Amino acid sequence: MPSKNELWVFEVDLLLEAIFFRYGYDFRHYSRASLERRVENRLALSDLSSPSEMITKVLHEPAFFELFLKDMSITVTDMFRDPHVFRVIREVVFKQLRTYSRVNIWHAGCATGEEVYSMAIMLHEEGLLKRTRIYATDYNNRSLEVAQQGIYPVEKMQEFTANYHEAGGKGSLADYYQAKYEYAKINDIFNASITFANHNLVKDQVFAQMNLIVCRNVLIYFDQHLQDQVLTLFANSLVHRGYLVLGDKETLALSKVQDEFECVSYEQRIYRKLAKV
Amino acid sequence: MNNEFTASSQKYDAVVIGVSAGGLNALTTLLPKLPNDFPMPVIIVQHRASDSDNFLIEHLGRLSNLQVKEAEVGELAQAGFIYLAPANYHLLIERNRHFSLNVDPPVSYAIPSVDVLFYSAARCFGEQLIGVVLTGANSDGTQGLKEIKQLGGLTIVQQPETAQERYMPDAAIAETKVDYVLPLLQIGQLLTALAEGGVE
Numbered sequence: 001m002p003s004k005n006e007l008w009v010f011e012v013d014l015l016l017e018a019i020f021f022r023y024g025y026d027f028r029h030y031s032r033a034s035l036e037r038r039v040e041n042r043l044a045l046s047d048l049s050s051p052s053e054m055i056t057k058v059l060h061e062p063a064f065f066e067l068f069l070k071d072m073s074i075t076v077t078d079m080f081r082d083p084h085v086f087r088v089i090r091e092v093v094f095k096q097l098r099t100y101s102r103v104n105i106w107h108a109g110c111a112t113g114e115e116v117y118s119m120a121i122m123l124h125e126e127g128l129l130k131r132t133r134i135y136a137t138d139y140n141n142r143s144l145e146v147a148q149q150g151i152y153p154v155e156k157m158q159e160f161t162a163n164y165h166e167a168g169g170k171g172s173l174a175d176y177y178q179a180k181y182e183y184a185k186i187n188d189i190f191n192a193s194i195t196f197a198n199h200n201l202v203k204d205q206v207f208a209q210m211n212l213i214v215c216r217n218v219l220i221y222f223d224q225h226l227q228d229q230v231l232t233l234f235a236n237s238l239v240h241r242g243y244l245v246l247g248d249k250e251t252l253a254l255s256k257v258q259d260e261f262e263c264v265s266y267e268q269r270i271y272r273k274l275a276k277v
Numbered sequence: 278m279n280n281e282f283t284a285s286s287q288k289y290d291a292v293v294i295g296v297s298a299g300g301l302n303a304l305t306t307l308l309p310k311l312p313n314d315f316p317m318p319v320i321i322v323q324h325r326a327s328d329s330d331n332f333l334i335e336h337l338g339r340l341s342n343l344q345v346k347e348a349e350v351g352e353l354a355q356a357g358f359i360y361l362a363p364a365n366y367h368l369l370i371e372r373n374r375h376f377s378l379n380v381d382p383p384v385s386y387a388i389p390s391v392d393v394l395f396y397s398a399a400r401c402f403g404e405q406l407i408g409v410v411l412t413g414a415n416s417d418g419t420q421g422l423k424e425i426k427q428l429g430g431l432t433i434v435q436q437p438e439t440a441q442e443r444y445m446p447d448a449a450i451a452e453t454k455v456d457y458v459l460p461l462l463q464i465g466q467l468l469t470a471l472a473e474g475g476v477e
């Protein structure tokens with residue numbers, strides 16, 4: 001007889017199959033431990049006792065699937081998260097981007113947009129914003145809505161401000177938002193430069209040639225197979241000598257595409273695509 | 278040497294430790310007690326400020342007979358190592374014993390969270406897991422230790438009176454009928470004895 005634990009694994013497998021079959025969202029290659037925590041949380045919140053019970057609801061209640069999808073995207077993000085990375089992007093990567101007349105940047109897995117506005121602010125301060133198109137994508141529409149509005153809890157601004165200065169900010173972060181009651185709204189000046197769009201890294205394709213791709217703290221949610229698939233997508237999307245920036249704990253070291261890149265800064269996880277030989 | 282504990286045949290595959298306020302002293306006392314042939318990985322969540330990573334690892338590395346390092350994504354948990362969760366990430370262990378990280382919201386205000394590590398470790402190692410809760414001023418680890426116990430693992434908590442901050446040990450003991458409540462030095466002895474073939 002299978003153990004309780006084995007039964008649980010089997011049920012979660014079936015749940016992921018059901019979701020894929022019914023909605024086309026493929027979570028079968030997500031990191032399992034993190035995913036199971038979310039399943040567990042959802043069971044508790046919806047007062048269900050097993051993943052099997054979730055299967056019935058997922059198959060027959062699209063609204064319940066929406067909840068699960070939301071669960072899968074609940075993460076934490078900040079403006080200028082890991083400020084040292086933004087500093088090196090500003091100092092090293094921008095120097096190269098400056099040599100192009102048009103620049104495309106892709107934030108993949110942009111969540112609620114804090115990282116995107118951080119980039120836009122730096123581009124603005126370095127006089128690069130006008131020539132740049134930023135594509136900011138996520139597969140979660142609710143996150144994209146928040147991102148598009150650019151409205152954040154005002155109490156986070158203190159931390160963001162500290163990050164901004166550590167990241168080499170040249171002015172004052174307060175120049176870029178309006179605080180009202182408990183919210184801070186990022187200024188509209190960035191709207192024209194940023195395109196927010198739904199894009200699922202698991203199944204959607206390359207949509208433009210990029211000079212810089214920023215994909216931070218997304219790959220940690222994927223297993224090696226899916227990481228390879230997504231990194232291949234990035235490699236195909238980058239122009240020759242284009243840049244790729246990953247999260248602080250993510251690396252190309254174990255991936256299939258590592259030979260296609262050189263490391264600009266291992267510490268900041270900044271890579272550059274090699275010219276074709 | 279560990280004559281307080283007599284041998285049994287239960288074999289364990291990993292030790293997970295959760296510790297918060299007072300952790301530097303507690304780990305400084307406990308970790309050097311583990312011998313260099315300690316036959317299973319030791320995985321630790323210590324709540325701490327983001328910039329203290331290297332200090333903690335170097336400090337504990339100097340004192341310990343085992344190699345101390347930060348747990349990395351995709352890395353296999355192995356005997357001979359003491360792994361620390363990086364700051365600002367939750368540390369989890371997959372069923373194939375490889376580490377993974379995430380940036381989900383804090384649990385019990387903590388990231389990394391002891392509960393998150395313990396839950397995943399309980400699923401990975403089941404009865405072969407030893408869970409340890411040490412000093413701390415919050416209740417992180419309570420739910421995780423309960424889960425370890427429920428899945429048949431062994432549970433150890435630092436004796437609250439001997440802890441720099443007793444809140445975390447007290448909370449764990451209140452929620453779970455733990456197997457051992459001991460001062461730090463004896464936890465070290467017990468772990469060593471368990472590794473050598475277990476105790477009755």
Ligand SMILES: C[S@@+](CC[C@H](N)C(=O)[O-])C[C@H]1O[C@@H](n2cnc3c(N)ncnc32)[C@H](O)[C@@H]1O
Pocket residue numbers: 072073075076077078081108109110111112115137138139140143199200201202215216217218221247380
């Ligand atoms: C932790 S957030 C990253 C936010 C930001 N890049 C950062 O580092 O702070 C992870 C994001 O990845 C998104 N994500 C997960 N799977 C995805 C997929 N298959 N396609 C696109 N986005 C995905 C989630 O919705 C979430 O917004």
